[in-house]
Structure formats: C-alpha cells, structure tokens
Amino acid sequence: MPIECLVLGAGQEVGKSCVVVSINGKRIMFDCGMHMGYADSNRYPDFSRISDAGDFNSALSCVIITHFHLDHIGALPYFTQVLGYKGPVYMTYPTKALAPIMLEDYRKNMDRRGEEEQFTSQHIEECMKRVIAVDLKQTVQVDKDLQIRAYYAGHVLGAAMFYAKVGDAAIVYTGDYNTIADRHLGAAQIERLQLDLLITESTYANSVRDSKYNREGEFLKAVHKCVAAGGKVLIPTFALGRAQEICLLLEDYWERMNLKVPIYFSAGLTIQANMYYKMLVNWTSQKVKETYVTHNAFDFKHVQTFDRSLINAPGPCVLFATPGMLSGGYSLEVFMQWAPCEGNLVTLPGYCVVGTIGYKLMSGKPTRINLDKDTQIDVRCQVHQLSFSAHTDAKGIMDLVKFLSPKNAILVHGEKPKMAILKERIESELGIPCFYPANNETVSISSTGHVKAHASDTFIQRCLSPNFKFLKCGVPDKSASGSKCTEGISRLQVVDERVADSILVEQKCKKAKVIHQDELLLMLGEKEHEVKFAYCCPIRIEKSVQTGSKDLSSTDNQHLGLDKRSLLELLSVKLSNKLSEGNIQDFGEHLQIESFHVSVCLKDKCSHRTSNSIENQSELVFFCCNWSVADEKLAWNIISIMECCTLNTT
Amino acid sequence: MEFTCLSKGDGFHFPPCSMLNLCGFRILLDCPIDFSALTIFSPVPPAFSGRFDVESSQTEPVVRKRQRIEKQLDANDLIFEEPWYKTVKSLHLWDASFIDIVLISSPMGMLGLPFLTRSKGFAAKVYATEATSRIGQLLMEDLVSMHMEFRQFYGPKDSGCPQWMRWEELQVLPSALKEIALGKDCEELGAWMPLYSAADVKDCTRRVQTLKYAEEACYNGTLIIKPFSSGLEIGACNWTISCPQGNTACISNSIFGSSHAMEFDYDALQGNDLLVYSDFSSLKTMEDAENNTNNFGPVTGTSSNLREEDNHWQEAAATLLKNDGTSEEAEKLAFICTCSIDSVKAGGSVLIAIDRLGILLQLLEQLSIFLESSTLSVDLDHVPVYIISSVAEKLLAYMNIIPEWLCKQRQEKLFSGEPLFGHVKLMKERKIQVFSAVHSPELLKNWQEPCIVFSPHWSLRLGAVVHLLRRWCSDQNSLLVLESGLDANMALLPFKPMEMKILQCSFTSGIGLQKVQPLLKTLQPKSLLFPKDLRCPIKFSESNKIYLYHENEMLCIPRMNHSTEIEIVTDLAYTFKVKSWKQESMSRLRGELFMEHGKYRLLSGSKTANSQQQRLLLHWGSPDLEKLLTELSKKGIDGSIKQVNGGAIDGAEPENPATTLLVHHPSKALIEVREACTVITAADENLASQISDAMDSVLGGI
Ligand SMILES: [Zn+2]
C-alpha cells in the first residue's frame, strides 16, 4: 500500500507547517501551524483538502504537534474549536505546557493589530485540555495499529521529532530540529529506524553555520558596549525559547562581568514562562540539568519585571519584549520610543517573516520606517542581527538523512531554490529519492510490506542453533555536527545457507507456513528420491624412478592397499592447493568436500566411466566421484582440477 | 517458560522478588532489602548521640549472659554490633552471573541491587525507569550515609563473620530475634549481607539502563521490554516483555488511584499471553481478617455464578478506578495532621518516621494547611517543620522536575504553571526547613521546639529519627508517627520506657482483594500465574489457564503460543520461485534471517544476489522413464532404456535393481534409476546439467 503525503503548509516555504500522511489506512496530521506573513485565509492550511465534508474526525486518526512555535501550532485551536476536530492530539509535556502561552501571546497581538479574531482564550484553553501529553521515547498506541513515538529534537524546549508506524510502514516527521546543543538545549537525538519515509525541515538547506560561540561573543560585546555607554537594549522575542536562551547567556555574562544593569522582562507572562522551564529542566541540556538541585538555571537572578513607566526612565537597561520580529504589540511600542536614540541597540533574530518591521530593519539599513500612512519611525539606534539559529544546517540535515537511511525523503519548511539543491545532494550523494512538494501537492511513495507466515519449530531450531552471529548494524554517526544518534537495535543474523534449506508453503485459505525441507516430505506424504551425479575420473600418474616399473593398476592387492591411501593423500594435497572453496575432509577410504565424495576406483570396468577407450591405462588411476545436486558447481570445479593434474608417486 | 517466586516480600518497603525464564533468558524481578529485620540490631547507643544526649544507664551492653529462660525482651537483648542487612534468601542460591536481565519496578525494589552488582561475574542488563533509578540512588546514598554512624561507633571491623553470626551467639539469642535472624526454617542466615559502600552504589546506578514511561527496550534483539506505571510510587512500574514465544505482563504491587504518582496503567497490560500476578499486598489484610477461617487456595468459581457475573464484569471494571481509595488515604493523612496539631498545641513535638515519598509530600502540603488554618493558637503558624535527611534536598528538588511520572491532578499543575508539589513554595517561605543531618550547625542554630520533624528511617534503627526518639520518648505530649509493617514492640525496645503517643498508620500498598477479579477480567490474559496464598476468586474466563504458585517453587509453563511467526519482506518474497505440487504451492526461501525487535524477519541479504543457483535440491516421487526419454529428446539428447540387474554392473545387491538409461548423443552418459535414488553419470558438465533438468521435470521437487 502506498504512503500518501499531502503537504498543506510549509511546502517550499516557511510557515504554517502541516503535512497529512496516509499510511495503511491511517491518516495522521503532523503540525497545524499558521503563517505569520498573512492576515487573510492564507494564514491557515487549506483544511478542506483533508475532507470536503469537513468531517475531520473520520478523516484523521490523530494530530501530532512537534513544538510550540506558531508556525507549527498556530492553527490548532482554530482546527479543533472552530472547525470541530475532536480526535486525539499529541504533543510532548513541555509543548502542552508552553503552547498556551504562545497562542495567548499571539492572540493578544492579533487583537491589537485589529485583525479579525480567529480564536478566543477559551478556545485555546479548551483545545489544550484535549491534548494528550507524551514523554520522549514513550511508545504510544494510538489505536490497535498505529504507534507513535517522540524523539528529542533540540530547537526549543519540548520540540520533538515523531515516528509513526502502521503495520510494516513507518515514517519520521522531524518538525524543526537542531543537531547542535546550545546553551539550554541538547542536540537532536534519534535511533536507527527502518523508515519508508523521512519528512524533514530544510530551513538552512544550503548553508553551513560557523561557530555559535563567536556569534554569542559578538552579541555580548554589542550589548555590553551599549549599556556601558548608558544605552538601552531592546530584545524583541517571543515569550518562549529564544528569550530563555539569551537570558541564560546574559545571566552568565552579568555574573562573570559583575554587571549591575537591570534586565527586564516585558510582562509577567514571560517570568511565568520561566516557572515552566524550571519544572521542565529535564528536557534541557545536560549541563543545565546537572545543576538543578543547587541552582535551577531558570531562576534568573538579574531579571526584573518591566512596567511602562520605565520606558523613558534614565539609565541603561536590557529589555526582553514580545512579540519577536517587531510585528506589533509591546516590542513595537518600545521600539518606537527607543529607535530614534543613537545610543540604543535593538537585536533581531536571524529570521524575520516578510512584512514585519523586523524584516524591514534587516533588509538594508533604513533610517526611517513607515509604520502606516500616519506614523513614521526615525531609526538611529544600532541594529544587531542575532544570527544564532535553533535550526540544523545543511550538514545536519544530510547527517540525519544518512543516519536514518529512509527509502524516501521529503523536504518541507524551507525555501524552494535551496531545497532544490539539497534534494540533488540527497539523491546523488545518498541515493535516496527526495521530493519537495509545494503546498497542496501530494507525494505518493510505495511502502514495504511483509508476508507473514507461521514458522515451524524445526525451521527456527535449524536456523538459529549453532551459527549465531551478532551483526552490529549502524555505526553510530558521531559526525562533526555533533548530532547524537543512538546505536541502532542490535540484530541477530543467521547464516543464509540454512535459510535455503527451508520452504515456504502456501495452501489455499491457510496462512503460509515456513518449514524445513525435512518436514516437507512428511507434510506431502511423499518419499524422497535422491538425484545424484557420479563420474569416475581418470588422473595421470607420473612414476618416479624409485618405485620401479610396478604397474599401479595391477591386481596386487596388498601393494595397492598401501597405495590407495597414498594416492588419496596425494590428491588431497593437490586439491587443497588448487581449490579455493570448501573444506577437504579425509575419511581414509575417501575424501569429502561438502557432498562431493571421492575414492580410488580399482575396478576394471566402472559404470561411472563414460569412455572405455582410454589409451595407455597404465599411466592412469581412476577416482570414483559422486555428489548431490546442491554442490554441482563445486563438483565440476574439482573434477576439472583432477582431470588436469598429475600425481607424482615416489 | 519457568517462574519462581523467590520472596513474597512484605508490604511497601519489601516488594516481592521473582525469577522468570523467558525464551531462554533469566530475568530477575526486583532486588529488595527486608528492613524490618534490621530491628534485631540496637541503634547506635545514646552515648554517641551528640547534642541530643539523654542520660542512659546502660552498661556493658555487648556482653550478654547465656540464659535459657525466656523473659520479656528488653533493649539489652538486641544485637550491639554493626548491622548487616537481610536480603532475599533464595536469591543467593542463584549464581549472579547466570542472570541475564534485572527489572527494577520501584525504588524499594532497587535497594538490594548493589549486593548483586558488586558480586563476581554479575553481567546482567538492568532496566529501571528514570525516576526509579534516580530516587533509588538517592535512597541508597542515604542508607550508606546513615549507616556511617555505626561504622564510626563500632570502628573498622575485620572482614570476617561478625560476632553475632557465630553459632554460639545465635543460640543464646531470644527466640523472637532468632527467628528473624535465621528465618522460620533456620535457613536464612545466608541472606544477611554487610552494607554496600558509596562506590558500590555509584557502580550500581551506572549499570542501570534508564527508561522513559512506556519506552521500549530491546534486549538482544529478542525481548522487547516496556515499563508502565504501577501507581505505587513515583517512577514505579509494571513490565511487559514480548518475545517470539508470546507476550508477558508482570504485575507487582500496584495502586489504582494515587494523589502523587502516575496511576496504575492497567490498560497497557491487556490481552497478553501470560500474566504474572505478584501483588501480595492483600495477604496482610487477609491474615488479619481471616485468621480464623479455613485455609483454601484461590477460589476458581463455579460456572453457574460465573455466567451471572459475566454480565457485570464490564461495569465492574469501569468502577475499578472510581473507587480508588484516594479519599480513604486523604482521611488518614488528615487524621495524622489533626493528631500532630493536637500534640503541638499541647507543647509536644511530632516525629514522623514515614519513608514513603508520596505520603511525605502530601503530609507536607496538608500539614501546612492545617497549621495555617488552626485558629486556636496564633503560635501554630510558627511551628517549624524540619526535614532531616542527607538526601532530602535532592529528593525534594527532583520531585518538582518529573511531571511525566505524576498523577493527572499534579500534571495539571504543570500545565497551569504552578509548582508540582506544595513544598516548593513552603521551602521558599522557610515554613519547611531541610537539613542534611541532625548534627548540622544550621539545624542547631534554627532548632525550636515544639516542632514537626520528618526523618528516616522507618525501622527506627538508622538516621536522625533515633536521636530524636531518645530526646522525646519520655515526653507524653509528643507524638511518633510510624508506618505499619513494623513490629512496633520490637522497634521501640531501645526507647523504652515509651511515653510518647504512637500513631501507626497503614497506607495502601497494592491491589485490594475485591479488585483482583475485575482487574483480571479486564486484562484477559490467556494464562495467569497467581499466588496460591491469595484466597480470592480469580476465575475470569472459561478458556484461560490458571497456574497457582508458591514461594520458592519453580513452576514450568508450557509454551504460550503454538506457532512462531516469521515476516518476509514482500520485495524478497516476490523473487521466490514458486513451484506447485498438487494442492500446495511452495517456494524455497532465500535471504537472511534476522531476529529483530522480537520478531523473526527474512530480509534480502547481501548474498541473495547469487540467484542463478536454482537447481531443485529436494526430489520426491519415482521417475517415469518413458517420460524422461521424451524430456531428454526435447533437449536433443538421445538415449535408450536398458533393463539390467543392478548387480551386473556395480555389484549392488539384486534386491535393489537399477534400470539403466544409456545416453548416446551428444556424448555418452548413463542414468541409473533405483527406487529412491537416481545417479547420473556424465563426463560433461553441460550434459549432466541438462539430464538433471530433465529429471526435475519427471519428479516432484523443490
Ligand atoms: Zn520552530
């Protein structure tokens, strides 16, 4: 059965991630995001493509949300509360805890921009109540056939890649991930899985990033310079994620440099967010985790709450304000006040959506920004671009694809030209078919199936008994990118020749059965009829002087009895020199190699000699050979050696 | 499959321990310590109690006079030596190196693990949930640190057998002590172990592979092991083990509804081939309640009442969780709080020697509410609550970062951004003060009475509790809160005369008897392993098999499923050459067999490329020679049948006559056909192969 992948969002773009995958009769929606760049119906995925009738409950088996970013969860309250999807929704514990803050923050800002409200606070609350929280690696049985599992993705707190398996078909959808650990999160981590399809983000499909520490250093220098000169630093961020990461960075720096300049958070909202981070410290990086007993890293010492009266208060400060990208709301309000002053600094994230003030500031160095037709902002302050990203780069994506080695790959969450380049690389370097569909396109791929059969005990015993050998599959890919991929599942492999001793029997209306060939005859009620080959092979003899002119083929039994042995030994030596395969066993009367059986033939007339007109018989000795069908090739190989060789008797 | 229950255990702190042999792997379930046996030792004598020194009149306690007459036990009868710890007796009859896997179900089930991991040759894989492993580690560290006091008091000892274990010493032990030391059958002396070191604990936890909730662990490619919450304690779990021979679920002490730990996830244990039921917790209640009734095995029910019950079982299962006993538990906690408040009001202090994490956390929350709401006395709000334990700070901090293992209501706190437990706030407000030891200078500085103290160890032999008991034992206004499962008489011996009020509480530590039947009906295992000692109805279906087991009796259970399944990758299956014979179609297998994730799988292996070898390897039937001639001539091979006595040619016995077919063209060859064998003689490989092909078409073969 093919796997069908309908891309409803983040196809050849970043924003409103939403992919609907059909596997073996199950249909899973991965992410339900919104697009920050649109204010019209384009901001949500086109859900009507899932079900014309709007019957999402029967059309979908479940919804899985990878992390709390709005481009992955922004449309969820709308989908569940307005469009009425009632089925299960899965996300990790941190995502369930933090998503309402993001959604509420967005909803409020949406109000301020005077846009039509798409969902209410109550919608968010009711939507979140229905969410089923999952732990990392927890194997969740959605129903009898559908199994899902989350893997650590880095990126933001609680971000996860999701594995889904129905019957024999399995896929992974990454969401956003980071293969490099940062100040507060670990690197993405997944185990080797057998996948038919990997759907991966490709934000940085074509770039390789330099050291994050340099960037952090530059950022701290810029901030320090500004506050030292009495300036104010504005850091527009979303409530969660980057805010905590930068705050950890500043806390650490403030401590080291013994700075006293106040750090403000714009609303109680974000301070509340730190409370969540404290309880979810297990989901952060190893370093942060280890210190939680003595000091929870999210207990920020230097952070205070901000209120409006402080906007124009004298003296330096650092302010975290929502939303990020200066798309409106509080951060924009403060920006309008601080931007005209040269001594101030505004830091912007590496990625700003088209249409936001942040985007305008970053493209070129404008001195004046038109907010709307009546409002203009003079920009004289410093602008620092914070280019540390929480996304993996091209190398990280390649490493992950290589490590998981799926049968197919689909790229989403990226820019079309860059995706095209990455697709090329994945196909040419890794030999994995790769697609990057546009929104509302469907990619169909075939999936592996299995034939299920009963296995007889004899089969299992014969195949498993002595020849166990461990096959460590999956050399851990500890590449420079630092992506930690755990060792794959160990497999036991059984030498294959014995598999060939077994038969798959299919009867009508019965489950197929695998049996050992010895059991087959019993089952059929037939008697074995052995088919063998035989050949009495002549070999030339070269007599040395010492033995005189005694004829070897004479009937002097006593003499020949001795020589029969030595002839076999001579043959054994010859064969072992020339034969590359098989193991020569000497049984005294005969030699045996697999089923090939050879002994000295002293008969005058042997039925296995085909030619009776051999001249000069005195220089020949006959070796009677027989073998079974299985060793046909080996046997003729041996015979050709025997026919060409000469035995030197001493 | 084989199963041996090594120990029924006893209550919360001493979980059952058993050995399971599955698919040839030996699996040990839990490795606990029997702390109730520790009471035969004397706590560190008072002279050593530092600040909390109470005048004592004991002289030369170590010298014990040989006495034949049994008198009332007193403190001097206890053993005045560095204690050893009693583990599961039968476990030591097993060679540690023969164990393949150890599954730890709860922090309590982990406390004896270092005894095993430090033993020679131990190489088993140990699995435990993340939370169990972390809490277990802290409890073990605490144990080692509490035990240090004994080391300091008695000084370094030589590695030999301690004094008390000598036969002549054991002989003079009072019978109550002797029974604990030697066991009822006098064969448990070998179960005593000197305590492990901090390094042993470290090494032990290093060996544990931690799992998340319901995370799959794959052992050796064959067993798939998964933990599901049991509700007993934070991180406590039941296990499911799948192997090609079937799926097994193991239930140890489980609690349906909990006010702190994640609930008993019984849904995940449904429909297994085998269920190993080893929750003995109701044994205690049964003994208490039915001491005078006759002894019967579990009631398997008659079919008449069964049918009637069947109609109701679904309802019964549905009510399982509703009546989870949490309200009963809450009442007990409230009662403890009320008693504590009363004592404090009377000017006495309260010592709570309960080592159940969940109870402790809830008591802390409840107590603060009681203290705040008690309007009778203004002072009550200032009654300090102390927690004294070397690991309390770490434990309490840890409790607030594992929402994944908490019950639904606590998880809701996470989602609304509140701390998971009340102690976080209370500690910040300094309403709860945590100290690592009773001698710590900060404690002495802050010490204020009356107060409420939480301190290990519940056995009253270790930890700060010993010193505080000495201090308060003669104060009739003070209150001691004990756990059940402890022989209070024995436990309190060193502190006699005891004037304190004593409250001994029992809390749920497993599945109630009345819930066993509905639970089993919900789980519907094909076979059930059930303790013979538990007398309760367990008939739940006509077709299912029930095996009753006894402590230390090995039970062999026939294979669970009758056929093993193999999966063949479709792509590979398509490459098989299918042959038909009568009704059947059959094909010879190719590829490589893997044992992968508990399943046999045939995958196209590296060697499969060699597909040219398609000769039929097995033949049956008897060849029709005329038909063979026709087949040969189709291939351009001419021959003729020559009926001869086999013996004439190669001296074979005449009873085994051969029919010979002579081939003249393209070159000479000979086909000798006997009843069960055909021999083809040809000097030319190609000709031989063609004849063989012809044979294939006149015989059945694969
Ligand atoms: Zn993201």
Ligand SMILES: [Zn+2]
């Ligand atoms: Zn994204």
Ligand SMILES: [Zn+2]
């Ligand atoms: Zn011959």
